[in-house]
Amino acid sequence: MTLKIGVDTGGTYTDAVLFDDQRGVIAAAKALTTPHDLAVGIGEALASLPAARYPEVALVSVSTTLATNAVVEGRGAPICVLLPGFNDGHVARSGLPDVLRGDPVVCLAGGHQASGVEREPLDLSAAERAVDRHAGEVSAFAVSAMFGVRNPAHEIALREMIRRRCDKPVTCGHELSASLHAPRRALTAALNARLTPFIARLVNAVQSRLDALGIRASLMMVKGDGSLVSAGAARQRPVDTVLSGPAASVVGACFLSGRDTALVADMGGTTTDIAVVTGGRPETRLDGALVGDWHPMVETLSVYSIGLGGDSEVRFSGGEGIGIGPRRVVPTCLLADQYPSVAGILQAHDALGSSPRLGRFAVRLYDDPVLVARLDAEEARVWQRLDEHAPLSVDALTEENPRAARALARLVRMGLAIYSGFTPTDAAHVLGLSAHWHRDSAVLAARIWARQMRHRYGFGQWEDGDAEGPSVSVLQRMTVLISEALVRTGVRELDAGQAVPADELVRFLSTVLGFTGGKVFSVQFSADYPLLAVGAPARVFFPDAATRLSLVLDVPRHADVAGAVGSVASKVVQRARVTVTQPVQGVFRVHLDEGPRDFDQLDDALDLARDVAAAAARERARLAGAPEPALAIDTEENRVDHDIDGSVFFEATVCATATGTPASRS
Numbered sequence: 160m161t162l163k164i165g166v167d168t169g170g171t172y173t174d175a176v177l178f179d180d181q182r183g184v185i186a187a188a189k190a191l192t193t194p195h196d197l198a199v200g201i202g203e204a205l206a207s208l209p210a211a212r213y214p215e216v217a218l219v220s221v222s223t224t225l226a227t228n229a230v231v232e233g234r235g236a237p238i239c240v241l242l243p244g245f246n247d248g249h250v251a252r253s254g255l256p257d258v259l260r261g262d263p264v265v266c267l268a269g270g271h272q273a274s275g276v277e278r279e280p281l282d283l284s285a286a287e288r289a290v291d292r293h294a295g296e297v298s299a300f301a302v303s304a305m306f307g308v309r310n311p312a313h314e315i316a317l318r319e320m321i322r323r324r325c326d327k328p329v330t331c332g333h334e335l336s337a338s339l340h341a342p343r344r345a346l347t348a349a350l351n352a353r354l355t356p357f358i359a360r361l362v363n364a365v366q367s368r369l370d371a372l373g374i375r376a377s378l379m380m381v382k383g384d385g386s387l388v389s390a391g392a393a394r395q396r397p398v399d400t401v402l403s404g405p406a407a408s409v410v411g412a413c414f415l416s417g418r419d420t421a422l423v424a425d426m427g428g429t430t431t432d433i434a435v436v437t438g439g440r441p442e443t444r445l446d447g448a449l450v451g452d453w454h455p456m457v458e459t460l461s462v463y464s465i466g467l468g469g470d471s472e473v474r475f476s477g478g479e480g481i482g483i484g485p486r487r488v489v490p491t492c493l494l495a496d497q498y499p500s501v502a503g504i505l506q507a508h509d510a511l512g513s514s515p516r517l518g519r520f521a522v523r524l525y526d527d528p529v530l531v532a533r534l535d536a537e538e539a540r541v542w543q544r545l546d547e548h549a550p551l552s553v554d555a556l557t558e559e560n561p562r563a564a565r566a567l568a569r570l571v572r573m574g575l576a577i578y579s580g581f582t583p584t585d586a587a588h589v590l591g592l593s594a595h596w597h598r599d600s601a602v603l604a605a606r607i608w609a610r611q612m613r614h615r616y617g618f619g620q621w622e623d624g625d626a627e628g629p630s631v632s633v634l635q636r637m638t639v640l641i642s643e644a645l646v647r648t649g650v651r652e653l654d655a656g657q658a659v660p661a662d663e664l665v666r667f668l669s670t671v672l673g674f675t676g677g678k679v680f681s682v683q684f685s686a687d688y689p690l691l692a693v694g695a696p697a698r699v700f701f702p703d704a705a706t707r708l709s710l711v712l713d714v715p716r717h718a719d720v721a722g723a724v725g726s727v728a729s730k731v732v733q734r735a736r737v738t739v740t741q742p743v744q745g746v747f748r749v750h751l752d753e754g755p756r757d758f759d760q761l762d763d764a765l766d767l768a769r770d771v772a773a774a775a776a777r778e779r780a781r782l783a784g785a786p787e788p789a790l791a792i793d794t795e796e797n798r799v800d801h802d803i804d805g806s807v808f809f810e811a812t813v814c815a816t817a818t819g820t821p822a823s824r825s
Contacts, residue, residue, distance in 0.1 A: 239293040300352060388784065501550065619632070645710075697718050
């Protein structure tokens with residue numbers, strides 16, 4: 160029997176399953192994710208599977224929330240973005256300043272017109288100076304030119320120049336999306352570049368553990384549309400793995416439950432991801448799903464992803480009182496389980512008052528050599544202390560050296576370090592709904608947090624020393640936020656192209672949904688769509704939300720490893736698109752990587768477009784790991800019927816889709 164191993168690496172847990180296509184899950188294992196060295200957690204999960212079956216494993220497939228979490232939390236490697244044909248207005252509309260937070264963005268002379276004709280020559284000299292200036296400070300480059308999808312010549316020229324001058328990876332916008340929306344395409348290229356080190360570390364970690372365990376198998380990854388791609392291809396296009404974890408969870412949830420129609424919700428430590436599945440087919444979006452505040456242009460399942468999970472920071476939030484997320488912190492109960500000394504410090508903090516520094520610690524999160532090399536002297540000293548004396552008490556560090564505390568805060572903003580804090584996971588431990596880690600420390604964290612809320616913000620009527628009351632309030636707030644996320648998904652489903660609905664509408668609907676006692680109307684979710692909940696915290700946080708919204712709740716067996724199951728229940732799917740336009744009457748232009756090619760007959764242009772798209776899709780499927788894919792070609796034409804001129808052709812998009820089974824290695 161040929162077996163598969165599925166691995167799902169999230170912000171908190173790394174899951175692994177031994178899987179057979181007919182029998183399903185044979186064995187499952189969980190281990191804590193170790194962001195500072197992913198190989199450790201991955202190795203622990205893999206080593207917990209039956210070693211006697213390793214020789215039967217022919218395929219290993221990985222899904223991950225690392226890319227999604229990085230986007231939601233605003234983290235990523237430092238990069239430089241080169242933008243031929245852009246101006247400051249284009250850059251502002253792209254959202255790049257908010258994403259990059261000070262990383263260099265260089266506008267260059269160059270770019271093309273919509274017809275594919277060069278608008279002005281590329282300023283290669285200015286680009287060379289920019290590359291030489293920033294190459295030593297960044298981990299990758301992103302290049303996106305105005306109308307680069309109609310003629311990528313300037314993007315290709317810059318890519319080759321960068322490769323000649325340094326060894327940093329380069330992402331080009333035309334390689335990621337065929338859309339004409341230049342600002343969003345530039346944002347997508349930048350996100351891809353920022354995520355490159357994350358996925359490279361993950362692939363290297365998995366492969367090193369497989370080698371150490373003697374598992375000789377093909378290595379694949381799950382894309383955001385739920386399909387598989389080779390690990391090598393994922394390293395080139397890591398932005399495709401945005402929503403990899405949620406996509407795998409959707410596939411796994413449907414497999415585990417046997418349901419083909421459901422509202423699928425996956426909660427991890429950092430995010431909650433919701434998708435609608437109808438007739439076994441989750442909806443996909445060509446222009447990308449909404450991930451936090453960002454909308455990258457990659458094909459994904461239509462998933463609504465928010466920064467709400469078991470490890471989300473519980474904080475004060477204005478009118479709502481209790482805010483949860485989007486920042487992830489280490490749950491206090493987990494930190495104390497890993498570092499027993501934390502419990503004693505928390506006991507001392509519980510008697511000290513209401514300073515916001517009390518109950519908070521910091522540990523290393525992510526080791527990026529490029530970022531570490533850019534640290535100033537104070538930051539470097541704190542970085543070293545995090546290695547030698549973790550975890551650091553924020554209160555003790557501030558009393559000792561306020562400058563060091565400010566340097567620690569900068570390390571957290573850079574993603575190199577992470578704070579601990581009071582989280583929904585802690586609240587669940589206080590109330591006995593979870594028992595994984597150190598409950599007594601969760602109780603202390605709840606007391607300290609409640610005192611800070613009362614004394615600093617005047618919120619809460621809990622008695623001093625009460626841990627259960629604040630924890631109940633936190634879980635009640637989680638129920639409201641989960642309900643609103645489910646409602647938001649349902650409203651977006653009415654019109655997939657509409658903007659995210661207004662908060663006021665979502666709050667109103669989440670309040671009245673499930674109400675059936677009115678004489679005039681009642682509001683309910685469709686009975687055909689139960690709530691299919693997966694993820695490690697699913698059994699803790701979803702029941703109350705389902706009751707509140709009158710939803711049927713299904714938490715299937717192995718729900719806590721649904722992502723790992725989904726990672727081995729998918730196929731390779733690769734698409735290639737070629738556009739044909741009519742820039743002037745009687746000239747039909749095929750837009751190719753090597754530049755536009757003109758024909759005087761539309762059929763000839765479409766024939767070439769189909770041939771090129773088919774060859775590209777087959778080659779992408781082969782590189783993605785499916786040597787013998789099946790091919791399907793669709794042509795979408797934009798024509799207008801005119802009373803005088805008859806049918807007038809404007810544009811056509813030829814899409815070739817190659818689908819296949821990943822090749823295994825014996």
